[in-house]
Amino acid sequence: MTDVRVDHAVTSGTFSLDGETHQVDNNLWVVGDDQECLVIDAPHSVEDILAVVGDRRVKAIVCTHAHDDHVRVAPALREAVRAPILLHPDDRPLWELTHTDELWDADLSDGQVIEIGDTTLTVLHTPGHAPGAVCLWSADLGCVFTGDTLFQGGPGATGRSFSDRPTIETSIKAKLFALPGDTVVHTGHGDDTTIAAEEAALA
Numbered sequence: 001m002t003d004v005r006v007d008h009a010v011t012s013g014t015f016s017l018d019g020e021t022h023q024v025d026n027n028l029w030v031v032g033d034d035q036e037c038l039v040i041d042a043p044h045s046v047e048d049i050l051a052v053v054g055d056r057r058v059k060a061i062v063c064t065h066a067h068d069d070h071v072r073v074a075p076a077l078r079e080a081v082r083a084p085i086l087l088h089p090d091d092r093p094l095w096e097l098t099h100t101d102e103l104w105d106a107d108l109s110d111g112q113v114i115e116i117g118d119t120t121l122t123v124l125h126t127p128g129h130a131p132g133a134v135c136l137w138s139a140d141l142g143c144v145f146t147g148d149t150l151f152q153g154g155p156g157a158t159g160r161s162f163s164d165r166p167t168i169e170t171s172i173k174a175k176l177f178a179l180p181g182d183t184v185v186h187t188g189h190g191d192d193t194t195i196a197a198e199e200a201a202l203a
């Protein structure tokens, strides 16, 4: 057993790409114990994120990908909590659409293990929705944070620049459907699902 828990809120703002802007609600996920936590993605509002963090030390800001609705306030949050931003380097072109004069601090890579409290998250590189999209899997917690790679109802969107449908399907089948079927999927937008439910739907 671990003392690490998952805290969640929903925060609202906009997503822009390819000249279009949409209103979006983003899930905000914070993983940690009473002392320290990881913030998964930094959408829309530093205030909303800090409300979930509370008085805990933020160990890192881990970005599932660099669409602006997931990284917009990452640099401002970094300022506020003095924690490094982690991103897969393949998402650099997307990051630079939002943040032209500052970078993230450390690269994520497939198979990387991130320690938090008495447990770990494993980085799964799952390109397709974005070239540097990653999922974060916790065997102890029985859950995976999928960003926009897998939602309740199927794969994330692949209609815009830097996305590719065959690539996302390969990623999901190779990396996510390899996880235990009862693994809870915490998504970037909308409701939770499970690996088994999505595997049945995509078969």
Ligand SMILES: [Zn+2]
Binding pocket: 065, 067, 129, 148
């Ligand atoms: Zn996205």
